[in-house]
Amino acid sequence: MTIHEQRAASADVEHVIARLLLGGAVAGIVLLAIGVALMVLNGISPVAETFPAFDPRTLLADLAAFRPEGFLWAGVVILIGTPIARVVGELVTYTVRGDRILALVALAILGVIALSVVAALLVEG
């Protein structure tokens, strides 16, 4: 693929990624806004001394029960997941287009993020 072809292909990728990033940011913010509204309704102070720990196993139950922490955690997870989804999108696109170097770069970034998860869990343990 010539440099000009790569640039043309990049334009398509950038458009898709732009929509993904904006969509993720808005979705995350909407969930956070609902969570904040529920905090107000439940009289929860944002500067309380204690706060609920993140537990993915209770996330759906918290959402179904309209608990503020459910919406807040869901918002945070979507916000954190948005750049990750972007990198996954890049990996797929570059792989399909045969741009092996950038596909490897995207894969390596996902590897670093995966390592973050592992490191956090190991250190916690």
Place this chain on the structure above:
Amino acid sequence: MIAGLVLLAGGAAAGVFGSLLGLGGGVLIVPLLTLGFGRPLREAVAVSLVCVIVTSSAAAGAYLRGRVANLRLGSVLALFTASGALVGALVAFVIPERALAGMFALLLAYVALSMGRAGLRASRPAPVAVPVDVDAADAVAVGTGTAEPAIPGPGPEPAGHLDGPDYRVRRLVPASFASLGAGVIAALLGVGGGVINVPTMNLMMGVPLRVAAATSNLMIGVTAVASAIIYLLRGGLDPYLAGPTALGVFVGASVGARVAHRVDVRVLRLLFVVVLAWTSLQMARRALGI
């Protein structure tokens, strides 16, 4: 209730100031939460990282649609900033809080100094006309970069397919090391890292300033994710604190971007230098325990 409103307003102020001055939200949010609300520094850093992701995703999307950012270059450098962020977030849990406060004080002083110099430069003829509306463009506003477009042409270590339509990327290897450092600082202090990313791309790699700022914005989202995950899974992120603050930052950044062209940034910058200098002093006091 009042604390929530103050947080919301504080986040919004950080978003407005950040978008008007091109500063990272972390520079404002971390002091707000630590000095204003007495929260532990690590907790403030975690919240700030979430805010960085918010502003990065929203602004990077807009930059990509406008074809300003160099996605390919951003991906390569993000690998290094993310690696640095992984290290930085792990180190943050073993560094004493007072040492972190000292580092933050130094960062604030550096940003205030750079911004003051940029203000002096801007008061001279031929002002820089670079739109700043995002977290990552720290260096645009603080003046650590140059507004001159990079000179296209050959340089050492050309990076080939990372080049833009009218510039060549060079010195990829040293820039990668700088990005690694930017990631460590971003994760330790809860800032975007644009203060390092933008000058690295602009001055070291020959990327035009506007492209560098936009590309940095794209990178800081991934960088913040690598460290935010660690704070999240280690129980260092307070959702009650993060919710109103991130919401405020989002609203403030949106408003700031819309009014940016109507505001006299010179006055705002001067005010901000004073605020940053005062905040740096308070952080230094916290570091020294006085």
